[in-house]
Amino acid sequence: MNERAEKRIANLLSSVARKPREHGKRVSYILGCRCLQCRVANAKHSTARLFRRAQGEADILVDPSRARKRIRWLSRNGVGRKAVAKASGVNHNIIAEIISRERPHIRLSTERRILAVDTRARADHALIDAAPTWKILNRLIEDGYTKAQISTWLQGRPTRSLQIRRKFVQAGTARAVELLAARIDRGQMQREFHIEIRERETYEREMARDKERES
Numbered sequence: 524m525n526e527r528a529e530k531r532i533a534n535l536l537s538s539v540a541r542k543p544r545e546h547g548k549r550v551s552y553i554l555g556c557r558c559l560q561c562r563v564a565n566a567k568h569s570t571a572r573l574f575r576r577a578q579g580e581a582d583i584l585v586d587p588s589r590a591r592k593r594i595r596w597l598s599r600n601g602v603g604r605k606a607v608a609k610a611s612g613v614n615h616n617i618i619a620e621i622i623s624r625e626r627p628h629i630r631l632s633t634e635r636r637i638l639a640v641d642t643r644a645r646a647d648h649a650l651i652d653a654a655p656t657w658k659i660l661n662r663l664i665e666d667g668y669t670k671a672q673i674s675t676w677l678q679g680r681p682t683r684s685l686q687i688r689r690k691f692v693q694a695g696t697a698r699a700v701e702l703l704a705a706r707i708d709r710g711q712m713q714r715e716f717h718i719e720i721r722e723r724e725t726y727e728r729e730m731a732r733d734k735e736r737e738s
Contacts, residue, residue, distance in 0.1 A: 584628040587621045590637040594622055601651035601694050602644050610644035611636040647695030653688055656697045659704045660687070668707070676703055 545551060547560035549568045575582060597607055604622070608615040613633055620626035621637075645651065663673055670685035677685075677699055687696060 582630045582632050585631050585634055587626055587629045587634070590629060590634045591621050591624075593638050593640070594618065597640060597642070597644070600642050600645075601649040602640065602642060603646065603649065606644045606646050606649070607637065607640050610640045613637060645694035647693060647698075649694045650691040651694050651697060653690055653692035653697075656687065656692050656700050657689060659700050660685070663704060663707065673703070 546556065546558055547564050549561070549564045552561040552565040572582065594604070594607055598604070602610075604618050605615060607613070608618050613636055617626065617629070617633065618637075621629065660673065664670065671683050674682040674685040677696075687700075
């Protein structure tokens with residue numbers, strides 16, 4: 524057993540010692556628990572692995588370079604390590620070890636889950652390049668929509684100005700602009716706008732009639 528493996532086992536043992544052991548998990552079986560729940564968990568894992576091998580889908584060890592390249596690309600496009608871990612279901616410690624080259628091999632299933640992550644996994648607060656967002660906004664402005672109207676639709680309440688920075692924009696805002704543009708292109712926002720005007724006019728007429736009756 525090499526030094527790296529010994530360190531990982533020591534860290535795992537120390538973390539288990541700090542908190543009650545959770546039964547029904549394969550890790551508890553590996554650490555020595557032989558209760559019925561842990562034996563069942565280990566049996567399920569072994570059965571699933573044998574089934575995958577029989578189907579020609581053995582979860583072999585592979586070089587992590589492709590996964591590392593994907594993680595770095597995602598990072599440049601606003602998807603951080605935590606977001607990658609959450610979207611892929613891969614432990615964030617494994618993600619960190621892939622990036623730092625501490626982990627020489629990973630399972631094929633781990634690589635596939637990481638490679639399946641795309642920019643949709645961005646956290647709403649992540650900052651990304653604002654150029655694509657402003658390209659959409661400029662097109663809407665050229666089509667005759669005012670900044671105040673666009674901002675009102677984005678905020679869901681009346682606003683007077685469009686406060687989106689030119690260099691960076693939050694991923695959540697970028698997605699909101701994309702969705703708004705798609706709804707406008709489908710004519711959905713125009714229909715909602717006209718419906719809102721009619722409802723406001725109807726409400727104002729009803730209020731005027733009520734005032735006349737009271738007087």
